Amino acid sequence: MNYIIPQSELKIVGTRPVRPDGVDKVTGRATFGADMTLAGMIWGKMLRSPHAHARIISIDTSKALALPGVRAVVTAADFPDIASEEAFVGEGPMNFRDLSRNCLARDKVLYEGHAVAAVAAASQSVAEAALELIDVTYEVLPHVIDVEAAMAAGAPILHEDMFTVGIEPKPTKPSNVAKRVAFAKGDAEAGFREADVIVEGRYTTQPVHQAYIEPHACLAQVAADGQAHIYSSTQGQFMVRAYCAKVLGWEIADIRSYPMEIGGGFGGKTLVYLEPVALALARKAGRPVKMVMTREEVFRASGPTSGAVIEVKLGARRDGTIVAAREVLKYQAGAFAGSPIGPGCMCGFAMYDLPNVDVVGYDVVSNRPKVAAYRAPGAPITSFAVESAMDDLARKLKIDPIALREMNGARDGSKTHYGVTHRDIGFLATLEAARSHPHYSAPLKPGQGRGVACGFWFNIGGESSGAVHVNEDGSISVVSGNPDIGGSRASMAMMAAEVLGVPIEHVRPIVGDTASIGFSHLTGGSRVTFATGMAVTQAAERVVDQLKQRAAQIWEIPPEAVEWKDGKAYPAGLNAGAFEPLTLAQIALKAGRTGGPISSEVTLNAQGAGPGFGCHICDVEVDRETGHVKILRYTAVQDVGKAIHPSYVEGQIQGGAAQGIGWALNEEYIYDKDGKMENAGFLDYRVPVASDLPLIEAVMVEVPNPRHPFGVRGVGEVPIVPPMAAVANAIRAATGLRMPDLPISPPKLRAALDAAAGAKAA
Amino acid sequence: MPHVVFSGSDAGRFTGGRTELEVTATTFRRLVRELDERFPGLGERVEVGMAVAIDGVIYQDAYAAPLAEGSEIVLIPKIGGG
Numbered sequence: 001m002n003y004i005i006p007q008s009e010l011k012i013v014g015t016r017p018v019r020p021d022g023v024d025k026v027t028g029r030a031t032f033g034a035d036m037t038l039a040g041m042i043w044g045k046m047l048r049s050p051h052a053h054a055r056i057i058s059i060d061t062s063k064a065l066a067l068p069g070v071r072a073v074v075t076a077a078d079f080p081d082i083a084s085e086e087a088f089v090g091e092g093p094m095n096f097r098d099l100s101r102n103c104l105a106r107d108k109v110l111y112e113g114h115a116v117a118a119v120a121a122a123s124q125s126v127a128e129a130a131l132e133l134i135d136v137t138y139e140v141l142p143h144v145i146d147v148e149a150a151m152a153a154g155a156p157i158l159h160e161d162m163f164t165v166g167i168e169p170k171p172t173k174p175s176n177v178a179k180r181v182a183f184a185k186g187d188a189e190a191g192f193r194e195a196d197v198i199v200e201g202r203y204t205t206q207p208v209h210q211a212y213i214e215p216h217a218c219l220a221q222v223a224a225d226g227q228a229h230i231y232s233s234t235q236g237q238f239m240v241r242a243y244c245a246k247v248l249g250w251e252i253a254d255i256r257s258y259p260m261e262i263g264g265g266f267g268g269k270t271l272v273y274l275e276p277v278a279l280a281l282a283r284k285a286g287r288p289v290k291m292v293m294t295r296e297e298v299f300r301a302s303g304p305t306s307g308a309v310i311e312v313k314l315g316a317r318r319d320g321t322i323v324a325a326r327e328v329l330k331y332q333a334g335a336f337a338g339s340p341i342g343p344g345c346m347c348g349f350a351m352y353d354l355p356n357v358d359v360v361g362y363d364v365v366s367n368r369p370k371v372a373a374y375r376a377p378g379a380p381i382t383s384f385a386v387e388s389a390m391d392d393l394a395r396k397l398k399i400d401p402i403a404l405r406e407m408n409g410a411r412d413g414s415k416t417h418y419g420v421t422h423r424d425i426g427f428l429a430t431l432e433a434a435r436s437h438p439h440y441s442a443p444l445k446p447g448q449g450r451g452v453a454c455g456f457w458f459n460i461g462g463e464s465s466g467a468v469h470v471n472e473d474g475s476i477s478v479v480s481g482n483p484d485i486g487g488s489r490a491s492m493a494m495m496a497a498e499v500l501g502v503p504i505e506h507v508r509p510i511v512g513d514t515a516s517i518g519f520s521h522l523t524g525g526s527r528v529t530f531a532t533g534m535a536v537t538q539a540a541e542r543v544v545d546q547l548k549q550r551a552a553q554i555w556e557i558p559p560e561a562v563e564w565k566d567g568k569a570y571p572a573g574l575n576a577g578a579f580e581p582l583t584l585a586q587i588a589l590k591a592g593r594t595g596g597p598i599s600s601e602v603t604l605n606a607q608g609a610g611p612g613f614g615c616h617i618c619d620v621e622v623d624r625e626t627g628h629v630k631i632l633r634y635t636a637v638q639d640v641g642k643a644i645h646p647s648y649v650e651g652q653i654q655g656g657a658a659q660g661i662g663w664a665l666n667e668e669y670i671y672d673k674d675g676k677m678e679n680a681g682f683l684d685y686r687v688p689v690a691s692d693l694p695l696i697e698a699v700m701v702e703v704p705n706p707r708h709p710f711g712v713r714g715v716g717e718v719p720i721v722p723p724m725a726a727v728a729n730a731i732r733a734a735t736g737l738r739m740p741d742l743p744i745s746p747p748k749l750r751a752a753l754d755a756a757a758g759a760k761a762a
Numbered sequence: 763m764p765h766v767v768f769s770g771s772d773a774g775r776f777t778g779g780r781t782e783l784e785v786t787a788t789t790f791r792r793l794v795r796e797l798d799e800r801f802p803g804l805g806e807r808v809e810v811g812m813a814v815a816i817d818g819v820i821y822q823d824a825y826a827a828p829l830a831e832g833s834e835i836v837l838i839p840k841i842g843g844g
Contacts, residue, residue, distance in 0.1 A: 086810060086811075165775070166771055166772070166774075166775065168774075168775065168779075180771070181770055181771055181772060181839075182770060182771040183769065183770045183771070210844075266844055267843070267844025268844075270842075270844070340842075342770070342839040343839075343841065343842075345770070346838070346839070373842060373843065373844040374844050375843075375844040376843065376844060377842065377843065377844055418769040418770060418836075418838055419767050419768075419769040419815070419836035419838065420769070420815040420818060420820070420834075420836050420838060421817070421818040421834055422818060423817065423818030423819065424818075457843070458820065458841045458843075459843075460820075460822065460841050460842070460843055461822065462822060462823070463823075524842065524843045524844055525841065525842055525843020525844070526843060527843065605822075605823060605824060607819065607820075607821045607822070607824050607827070608819050608820075608821075609820065707819065714843075716844075717843055717844060
């Protein structure tokens, strides 16, 4: 692609201006989902199942409705019973029947915390009292939590109409296995016969929550004529509008959806939980209804990512050439089908140029909350297993782990096991940057260990809209349709400013609601800087064309005789005439006389997202008395394409690494024998805090994506892929123990150390 | 004629296990229609849940994406993200 401005001439892209949302956030003025209020607003609360699996025999809401202050009660009976219908509309395949039944259970509750009914009342305390008065009669059913237990013969069946897809002949009995998928390249069996060295492992990961700091929150208002407004904390205002319309059976045009400032999402806010229920309550009550989840509700009822069991086998020649790879993945989907098993099957070996690969995956339901997307959905799980096995292989072959990856690493022209040939990728450049980084050769003390691991994510494009408006004084408004969860406002403003040639301080980026900007697919998949950035860039180019035309009118010369440079119109040469340059502000001032407002909105479906690769280096020290793992040093190297605002890119890399370290060391859902979660809060579900981590050094490798005008690749997904294996490999180096089960928490590691010491003594 | 490869096992239940085939279609839109005619239900499956990778570049929901003879054309599961 021809870059619209040569990389060496960039003035704004690649710099680090002050973030446009900074002042609002540090002064507490930013309005998040739970901050919104409207006149006459009342409160909605959800009644949730105490059982992991039960049939709903009856729901009696009469006593709750009779309580003074209660304005409305809804159950699934207030919603259309929509048929099973799968569509790819959010961050993965979505079955709207399942979405509806996840918002409010219809016949059965499928996990502890599953919503059963909702109340709207004058105050939160009245709403809570009303919930106590709703009488639900359950027939409690046997439940199943563990993924392999759910696959076993005789397991309690969650859905009587679920028959495993992908098995021939078609099964005649229902199963908790929703789908079997397989990918193959070459002949894995033959490859293993060629191998001099084989490593095998069985790994498990636990479901982990996205742990966004801001719980789900929304405020809904419905007028008497059916026109509705919904304000929510979401990764996609258009997604909220479409999903609510579908679940409620309303027309999309009747709903206007406003994205509030968002306190984290990481994929977990690509769904609706409260919004359709709040709208239904608001319609019934005739008053605005606000709903805010507690942290406990967030854990019990909103999606974590899958836990999994993964088996990996690698075969290599003595020189390090990998000749065969096999993987079997069993991913928990939660209560409804739809784990990220597809990407899980594709990502594990995507970084390597392998001749023979065999991968089989299973999507399995169990009595847990339905999983939701979490950064690079499915990839961190499979990569924990594959990258741990790669470390074992390097040890067995006595080859440096980065060198082993360089020998087998994917490069331009490498054909993946899922059929696609890599093009314009930066994996080898990333590995080289990691190998040459001072961290990799820094000395370690006794008892310390160093691990490396790599990660891959596809990145995506998709439908986006962006608008650029020239205001009367020459300042610029940039409107996009994507909630800003990773710095997109800054990057949109910077790309527009670069094209227009104006200082970034004169460009104000805002996120529009669904009536203010064209449709935009939600913020996720690391797509916004790429796809929406492409729309904004094109809109800015069209504005430049308009500015040149207006200058031409003022000078009474042809538009072709005008050139645009550094925010001003110039005559294109001596023949064009002798005119003083016109600034953008001067042209804006005369916009009314030269044809009216100067602005452009571009809608597009961006194709050609470039994949990203990362390589992380982790040093740890293990306290053998307690099993505590201290992260001493952490360096995350990543191919970022072109960093529009490097500070945000570094922040994405640091955040992903921090979340991955929590996944590796502490985070897990703990269930009791009745299928009830025992650690639904941040005191017992431990995410890393600042004092747990060293400075995570982010190293950006810039291999531009030739299919974006500035070379952008998505950057938000890759950094969460390598950390679990990087940490586990460092622990392996420090202790000699391969820890295949996450999290590698102090009690688990202490027990393994004790067992190893006992075995040695014996 | 363009040569199309189905990535993974998803299409196998429609094609009787075939993973590669020659098509006459010259765009993704025509491919969807042709597949549905040859293997009823597959076109819809491709439209809802699959993307096309042409010479290593992934196109999602792009009817006009051209399928040229000699290009590597792979139908892969559609990709989302977090």
